[in-house]
Amino acid sequence: MKQTHNVIDLFCGCGGLSEGFQMAGYNIVLGVDNNDPALKTFLYNHKGSEALNADLSAPETFETIEKIVKEKKVDVIIGGPPCQGFSLTGKREFNDDRNKLYLAMIEMVKRYQPKAFLIENVPGMATLYNGEVKDEVLRRFKEMGYNIDCKVLCSADYGVPQIRKRLIFVGLRDGEEYFVFPEPSHTPENYVTCEQAIGDLPCLVDELGADVMEYSQAPMTEYQKLMRGDCNTLHNHKAIDHKQFVKDAIAQVPDGGNWKDLPKGVGESRKFHMAWTRYASNKPSRTIDTGHRNNFHYKWNRCPTVRESARLQSFPDDFVFLGNKGQQDRQVGNAVPCLMAKAIAVQLLKYLDKE
Numbered sequence: 001m002k003q004t005h006n007v008i009d010l011f012c013g014c015g016g017l018s019e020g021f022q023m024a025g026y027n028i029v030l031g032v033d034n035n036d037p038a039l040k041t042f043l044y045n046h047k048g049s050e051a052l053n054a055d056l057s058a059p060e061t062f063e064t065i066e067k068i069v070k071e072k073k074v075d076v077i078i079g080g081p082p083c084q085g086f087s088l089t090g091k092r093e094f095n096d097d098r099n100k101l102y103l104a105m106i107e108m109v110k111r112y113q114p115k116a117f118l119i120e121n122v123p124g125m126a127t128l129y130n131g132e133v134k135d136e137v138l139r140r141f142k143e144m145g146y147n148i149d150c151k152v153l154c155s156a157d158y159g160v161p162q163i164r165k166r167l168i169f170v171g172l173r174d175g176e177e178y179f180v181f182p183e184p185s186h187t188p189e190n191y192v193t194c195e196q197a198i199g200d201l202p203c204l205v206d207e208l209g210a211d212v213m214e215y216s217q218a219p220m221t222e223y224q225k226l227m228r229g230d231c232n233t234l235h236n237h238k239a240i241d242h243k244q245f246v247k248d249a250i251a252q253v254p255d256g257g258n259w260k261d262l263p264k265g266v267g268e269s270r271k272f273h274m275a276w277t278r279y280a281s282n283k284p285s286r287t288i289d290t291g292h293r294n295n296f297h298y299k300w301n302r303c304p305t306v307r308e309s310a311r312l313q314s315f316p317d318d319f320v321f322l323g324n325k326g327q328q329d330r331q332v333g334n335a336v337p338c339l340m341a342k343a344i345a346v347q348l349l350k351y352l353d354k355e
C-alpha cells in the first residue's frame with residue numbers, strides 16, 4: 001500500500017503497534033524505547049525506519065528525536081507509556097517525577113502537533129482512582145486543541161485469536177469530529193481459535209525445532225494463510241526442553257483445563273489461578289504473557305514457542321524476533337496485537353485522508 005502518513009512510535013518495544021500501522025499503509029519513521037533487544041527486532045522488521053535507544057524521561061531525548069526526524073512532517077504519534085508512577089497513597093500529582101514517562105507522550109504531541117495520536121494502556125487505567133488519571137489525560141490533550149476519546153477494546157473482536165483487552169485513547173487535532181472506534185469484525189460466535197491460529201505449525205514432539213526451519217504442512221485455515229502470507233520459512237519455532245515430570249503433569253491437563261484438573265499429588269507446587277493452564281483449542285487464547293511458563297499448548301505437552309505466541313498476537317510469520325528465548329518471549333508478550341492496531345489505523349485513515 002502507498003505509505004502517506006508519517007508515524008513516531010514511543011515505548012515501541014518490538015513494534016506491535018507499528019506493525020499494525022504499517023499493515024494499514026503508514027510510514028513508520030522512528031521507534032523509541034530503552035530495551036535494546038526489542039529495538040533490534042523493531043529495526044529488523046521495519047525497513048527504512050530509525051530506532052532510538054533512549055530514556056523518554058530525559059529532556060535531552062527530545063532533542064535527539066528532533067535531530068533524527070529533521071524536516072519530516074510527523075502526522076501521527078503512537079505509544080504505550082507505563083503509568084506505574086501514579087501512587088496509591090497521598091496526593092496523586094500528575095506532574096510527579098515518577099510520571100515522566102507518561103508526560104513524555106504529552107510533550108511529544110505538544111512539540112510536533114500531529115494530526116492524530118494514539119495511546120494504549122491497561123484497561124484498569126480507565127477506573128484507576130475513580131477515573132482521575134483517565135480524566136486528567138483527557139483534560140490535558142483537550143487543552144492542547146485535540147478532540148480525544150477513549151475506549152476499552154478486545155483484540156478478539158478484530159480477528160486476533162486472543163482475549164486481550166486494552167484501553168485506547170485517540171485524539172484528533174483541529175476540528176469538531178471525535179474518533180469513532182472501529183466496529184468489531186468478529187463476534188464470540190466466530191472468534192479465531194487457538195487451533196485455527198497455530199494448528200498448522202510443526203508439533204515438535206520428537207524434536208525441539210529451530211530458530212529457522214521449514215513448514216511441515218500447508219495452511220488449513222484463512223487465518224493461517226493470512227499469517228503466512230508469502231513467507232516460505234518458519235522462524236522462532238523452538239520448544240523448551242521440559243523436564244519429564246513437567247511433561248507428565250501437562251499431559252494430565254485436558255484441553256482448556258488447568259491445575260484444578262490434575263490428580264491429587266500432581267503439580268501441587270503451582271496452585272495459583274493461571275497455573276498449569278492448557279489453551280482451549282476451540283477458543284481464543286488467554287492474554288499472552290511474557291514467558292512465565294504457566295500456559296501450555298492445547299494439544300502438545302509443552303509451552304508455546306515464540307512463533308506460536310506471535311501467531312496468537314497476530315504477528316505475521318515474516319516478522320522475525322531477535323535476542324535470546326527469554327527476550328523474544330518478553331517482546332511478544334508486551335506487544336499490542338497487530339490486527340487490532342491495524343483496525344484502528346485503518347479507521348484513522350478516514351479522518352487523516354479528509355485533509
